[in-house]
Amino acid sequence: MYDLLILNATLVNEGHLTKADVAVEGQRIAAIAPDLSSAPAKQVIDATGLHLMPGMIDDQVHFREPGLTHKGDIATESAAAVAGGITTYMEMPNVDPLTINAQALEDKYQRAAGRSRANFAFYLGASNDNLEEIKNLDPQAACGVKVFMGASTGNMLVDNPETLEAIFEHAPILVATHCEDTPMIAANEEAAREKYGEDVPFSEHPKIRSEEACWKSSSYAVGLAKKHNTRLHVLHITTAKELELFEPGALKGKRITAEACVHHLWFSEEDYERLGAQIKCNPAVKRKEDRDGILQALTEGRIDIIATDHAPHTWEEKQGSYFKAPAGLPLVQHALPSLFDHYHAGRLSLQTLVQKACHNPAEAFEVKDRGYLREGYFADLVLVDLQATTEVTKESILYKCGWSPFEGHTFNSRIVTTLVNGGFAWHDGELGQNIHGQRITFNR
Structure with missing residues (x-):
């Protein structure tokens, strides 16, 4: 059983736009295939209309x-x-x-x-x-x-x-x-x-x-x-x-x-x-x-x-x-x-x-197992809604300094979900409850 299935996304990866499903198991991408909808999973995200990128x-x-x-x-x-x-x-x-x-x-x-x-x-x-x-x-x-x-x-x-x-x-x-x-x-x-x-x-x-x-x-x-x-x-x-x-x-x-x-x-x-x-x-x-x-x-x-x-x-x-x-x-x-x-x-x-x-x-920088949507790579993933908007307000700013040069601007897209090593770091406007970041390694 997979930990997470992302279904019906448009993948932006290695020069192509592809409709596919992505399965996550533990910290890594377990499978990328045209249709994984019948696979058992603990959690499922229907990403219809969304773009998935590293x-x-x-x-x-x-x-x-x-x-x-x-x-x-x-x-x-x-x-x-x-x-x-x-x-x-x-x-x-x-x-x-x-x-x-x-x-x-x-x-x-x-x-x-x-x-x-x-x-x-x-x-x-x-x-x-x-x-x-x-x-x-x-x-x-x-x-x-x-x-x-x-x-x-x-x-x-x-x-x-x-x-x-x-x-x-x-x-x-x-x-x-x-x-x-x-x-x-x-x-x-x-x-x-x-x-x-x-x-x-x-x-x-x-x-x-x-x-x-x-x-x-x-x-x-x-x-x-x-x-x-x-x-x-x-x-x-x-x-x-x-x-x-x-x-x-x-x-x-x-x-x-x-x-x-x-x-x-x-x-x-x-x-x-x-x-x-x-x-x-x-x-x-x-x-x-x-x-x-x-x-x-x-x-x-x-x-x-x-x-x-x-x-x-x-x-x-x-x-x-x-x-x-x-x-x-x-x-x-x-x-x-x-x-x-x-x-x-x-x-x-x-x-x-x-x-x-x-x-x-x-x-x-010769980063190991990151930066791509590939089976076996770490599940560092971002779901983006290109039809939604993001208004930059003082209340929405997470920086400790509390300001942004973009304040008052509305962007024509929205970051829906950010996964770091397979864990939810950001989802639907909220930070994840757990810390998933880790030290990266290099192919050197």
Whole structure:
């Protein structure tokens, strides 16, 4: 007897839309077939009219634990994630203390165990002086090595050229980079201060965090990766110009890949007047032409992965002036609904959406048994109603920070059910009673 049968769904998987039934036994998918309706099961979901997809694998989040938990923590932000159809996340190292050694990595895994509603992995952060930690890293201990090759919060800016060369030469797993050129940004900040004083308008942010600053750093990273044959993943591309650095086509076989984030696919410089600090992030939301170019690059395959860079700050922190308001915005609860709006608008196919948000993160990071609807894989599943709506209200927001840049917007889809390892993490507007998230493993 199966634990769960999902009947009459339209599966979005591996480039196809297929009507089929899915059986779940324990933590895994036991069967996928045209008709399993006669099979005995403890629970049955009639998914007529719904689409079933693998859970989103978000390769870039900041859940703020340890040390910054007034903004968010593993429990609160993973709850928001599963409500948004994200079943696995990879969390960044710029917390307090920084995740720059094996002990700090293990501490985060211990914190997540039994508290995270979604599956989890953590990055080892690079600094100017932890090269030996990187060289000795157990490939199962981290999803990747995160390198801030530009302005960074905390003490994580890697600006020593010899150190960067050594990281790219010796990193035993994927290197993920934040690419912005710090000296160029500092010069732009000084110019803005001369013009506006401390009252710099937020609309100046994409000029301060400029296209040139992004290009200089990302082209440097790509050059290093080509020199050392590094497995490089460039995070949150924001400019159309940078797209020429990346080859079009399928991810398989690529040594250099690129990511786009949902807010850079949604907002443009026109939104600063309305939202101000709410959409201040690094790298910056830029021109409509950049946003549209990145959307097109998803279809071409120059952009391989869609993520969130979920980075909550309190509402009070975001009320500061330009130089005082921190960069980052909360996104995991509404990432997939925003992507489905691109589908409804004809900008993304369902197949491309699932490829970039589910399949490719699993492939790029060598995640074991996740990211696809396949027999034997973990049952990380999302049921979506493309005919329903999701209104973003303050009451519905699950982030600890309590706000969203999408507040007041109504998305043209609804996340009905999220299963994590076969357990109900989210169903019909309610969080599941039990915690099902677990540490992911890698085919390394």
